[in-house]
Structures are given as structure tokens and as C-alpha cells.
Amino acid sequence: MTVASSPKLRLSRETLLKLLREMIRIRRFEEKCAELYQVEKIRGFLHLAIGEEAICTGVMPALGPQDAIVATYREHGHALARGVPMPAVMAEMYGKHSGCALGRGGSMHLFSARERFYGGYAIVGGSLPLAAGLALADKMQGKKNVTACFFGEGAAAEGEFHEAMNLAALWKLPVLFVCENNLYAMGTRLDLSESETDIHKKAESYRVRSEVVDGMDVIAVEAAAMRAIAAIRESNEPYFLECRTYRFRAHSMFDPQLYRTRVEVEEWKKRDPIPRLVEWMTSANMLHQSDVDAIERAVAAEIDAAVASAEAAPWEPVEELTRHVYAEPQR
């Protein structure tokens, strides 16, 4: 674990337990989603981030309630870690009316205004300018908020990445860019799609402060996010975190994973952020198996309740099909 650079005060047992609990919660939630997909309760595309939980779990505690979040189509963990209630997320996966976007978005488009969760976007790169715009509005209104924008390394190949990076740097916009570099854009390996595979260097070329983080180490991610947010609030300028990570599961549920070897996947699983934190805390005498068991029990109960609530929730009446295209008069 990279603990040397972490602010020591935050490494309390409670803090670490919270991070562990959140990662387990997201992992089990997504595992349940995979099951529900097999039985066709969840349809469409389902993109799991299993293996990558340390990033959203580590970044969210660094943000305040007034900060904004922009995410991608692989954003279940981000919504949960931000505090969007699990029943609302699960109902959205089902397409039920009680979902966090009334069921209209589904897995790829979770939204929640209350948590300033500005949504999951499924056009790679397209959400980066939008995040810069949220930050511009905060800046023009004299607010000190930060917008955290999560995206994969595949976005770096899109023009919108470069347009957003340039504008955020040029206009000094308070955006935390969080690149979740899992080495594959769907099935295309990074070195087959980028001439420069160090993604943070692209940000640096726009004079955006950047650093590389072990994205499989939740403590390192949290420490880096704290540093980054402090720097953004201080300078009112963007900051770029390249978090190196790996997706253990397929890109979506339709992916036979022909593009990578089982050996490579197994190698990365040795760095699984959850066992890593468990082992580290255990060796530091901060954790006992009974603690893990208690977390697992609580998470299982929460997931069961979320599934039950999604199952019981009503479908939106078909008569409402054309709602939410334009603003409606206040009802």
C-alpha cells in the first residue's frame, strides 16, 4: 500500500472500514446485477466495473456535497459511492419508475440531482466538455465547487477530450479529471490505439497538473484525490488523475474477451483492491474476519432490500411515454 504520502490522520480504522465497506458494497451490487442480467431482470447493456472500485470509492470522500459529478456508462459504483440510494439505483437498472432517473436512463444513464450526480454518459469523450461547462458556471457564479469528471482512457483518443482539456486549462476551470485507465477501450488495448500511452502526459501537454495513481489501491486514490481537490480549490485550475486499473469482467455482458489472456486477468486479480485492503488492515491489526463478515451481512441485506423494492416498484404507465422531452408546466 502506498501510505507514505497519505495524510496520516485520515488513516483511522473508521475511515478504512468505510472505504472497505463501500468497495464491498459496490462489488456485491454489481455481482447481483450480473445475476439479474442472466435472468433478464436487467436488460440492454450492462457494463460492470468489478476490479475498478477503488477509484470511485477513493475519490468520492474527497468531494463535498456541493461538488458535482459527471460519469460514464460504467457508473454504478460512482452513483452508490456518491450516496445515491441503492434502491433508486437498482430500480433504475430494472427500468422502474422509482429509479433515480425514473427508469428512463437505465444502467448507462444514472442521474440524481440531490447528490449533484450529473449523470452517466455513453458517448465516450462527450461528457468532458459538459463537465468543464458545469465548472465554468460555478466559477462565473463565484462558487468554490469542483466538478469531478470520470472517464476511461479510451476517451483520450476522442477530440472532445483534447478540446475539453485545452479549454479547462485555458479558462482555469475547477475540474478534477479522473481517468480510469483500465488498458482496454472495449477490446482494443491501449498500445494499439495510442501513440502516447501515458495518458497523463496528454493532460500535461495542455498544462493541466497531473499525476499517476495506483488505481487498485484505495488509500492511494483517496490521498491523491485529497491533494488534487485541495490544489483545485487553491488554484481554481483543473487537475488530472490517471488511475491505473483493470476491469476483471467483460466489457459488457456480450463480450467473450477474445482480446486478452486469462493469465493477464489472473495477474491483475492478484491486485484486487478489496483483498488488498483487507490484508493490509488485518496485518495492521485493524480488522478481524468478524468485521468483514458483518460488512458482508449488512451489504447482502441492503442489496436484498433494493432488489425487493425494485421488484415491487410499478412500471411507468405507457401513457406517459412522451414526458420529459421538454420541460413540463409545474404540476
Place this chain on the structure above:
Amino acid sequence: MSDTGTAESALETTYREAARAGIRDALLRDPRVFLMGEDVGRYGGCYGVSKGLLEEFGPERIRDTPLSESGFTGIGIGAAMNGMRPIVEIMTVNFALLALDQIVNNAATIRHMSGGQFGVPLVIRMATGAGRQLAAQHSHSLEGWFAHIPGLKVLTPATLEDVRGMLWTALEDPDPVLIFEHVLLYNMTGRLPSGAGAVPIDKAAIRREGKDITLITYGGSLYKTLEAARALAAERVEAEVLDLRTLRPLDDAAIIASVSKTRRAVIVDEGWRSGSIAAEISARIMERAFWSLDAPVGRVCSAEVPIPYPRHLEEAALPQVPAILAAARETLK
């Protein structure tokens, strides 16, 4: 001209100046409004619309952008979602294609995808249309294309009052509004009442009353259509000229009312015929006023060719008065 002003209080002005006056009004009225686009500041706007605004309002509110249509349109969307009322200027509709992802995938969908939690009160202005020998990458009329998209509103102001007054209404709208300004209108002069105010963005306007045929048009084609109507009057045909003003939502009621009265219709549209807004209007007339018609609906559209550079070919590609007259006479047979 609006009836709110008298001849004494009307000012001689141009469409360009009226557009600028609309932007200036908005900047003065609402601190959330700002203008952003390529060369809107120091250059004064590629068509001179924003000249002088940087000096008056400063670089925070008159923002020169890099050549990043997708980038700054996306920034406009984000800023609109977070409390501001941006006006994004894109030089021409052809360049707006670089921002299609933002306009179609984000601006038009976010309210729906979020179940109504987030809206995008953004205005995007751009030039459209041909007639300046700018060839095939600066001359197209793609407003009808954008009118295909649920979630957007599409305005085509053709008069001084409209280009000034529709902007304010568009900025008050909670959803994304695209405003298309025809390049040939910028130099058009006229008298604009000093008290000219907000103009609705969901109502067509009858620019000339008539009983024999309805000529339906919008934007830069309005004046050719009015000229055709005057020529028809010499033949004792009283043509009604309906200026759509808004392509989405279409003012179905106004279209159907006029066609039901005149029983004949010709649509004049600078877009290409195939898949055009003219095709959509024709279909709606067929659906809702078929039994009122005395003749098939006629269409005058651009030839199905990228706009050519030489003047004689450009003119031949666009709807012109003789073609409008020919289509009207065919319908009146």
C-alpha cells in the same frame, strides 16, 4: 412591423444590428447570460453581429473560444445545466456538424435521460443558407435536419423584430433552442420599433393575407416568396404567405387553418427536397387537411447537389421566384 411602435419611434436598422440588440438586451437584463463562440469578441463575430459587445461587457461574458465546436458547445450545455444562460454562437451550420454529438446526444437527451431532473436552457445561434458564393462547406441549410430531433427547438427568424425578440423568449425557455440566421438577411435593412419586445417561439406568422393559395416558407426564403406573391397578385391570385418562424415545434394549427382556407399550398424551403422539413409539412397537410385540398401540395426546394461556387450554378441550385411562381401556377391549374 410590430404595432407597438409608431413611425416616429422606429429606427432604421439592419438584421445584423437587430440580432446584436437582442443579445445586448439579454446581457443587460440577465447576469446569467453570456456569449461564447469563435471570434465573437475581438473580431466582432464572423458576420459582425457581436461587434462592440466585448468592449461593453468584458471577456467574462463575451468569450472568444478556440476552434472547438464540440468543446464549447458542450461547455455551454454544462453551464446551462448549472445555472447560467449561455448563448453559443457557431459560425455556420456546416461547422455545427462538429458539435452534433453535443447537440443531439447531450443537449436534446439530458432532460429525458435524467427523468426530468436536469434541463439544458441553452441557446445556440448560427448562420445558415446560401447566396454568397461560399460553396459546399459554408452554404447549406440544415435547420430542417435539426428539426427532426425531439428535445430541441428550432427557430428561423426572418424579420428584424423576430431576430431581436425571439432570442429573449429562447433564453427564457427551459430547453435547448437553436436559432438559424440566414446569411443573406444580415444586411437587410428596415425599421424596427424602439420598443420592440419578446416574440413567441411557437407561432407562425401570416406575412401576407390571401385566399387563393398558401405559400409556406421560413428564413431567407421569405422575401423571395413575398416577391412571388406580389407577382401572383398581378395575375389576380391572392396568395397567403405563412412564415413558419419555428421549425420545431411546427405551428400545425396555423398551417392547417391557412391551407383549409385557401385549399392549395406550396412550400418553399432552402433545404434539399429529400427528407426535408417541406416533406414533413406536406405530410402533415395530407394527414390533417387532405379533404380540404383542391390540388396536390407543391414544393420548391434546393436542387439535390452540394452548393456550387459559381454564381449562376448557385442561383440555379436554390429556390428562386420563377420556380415559386411555376409551382404556384401548377397548383392553381
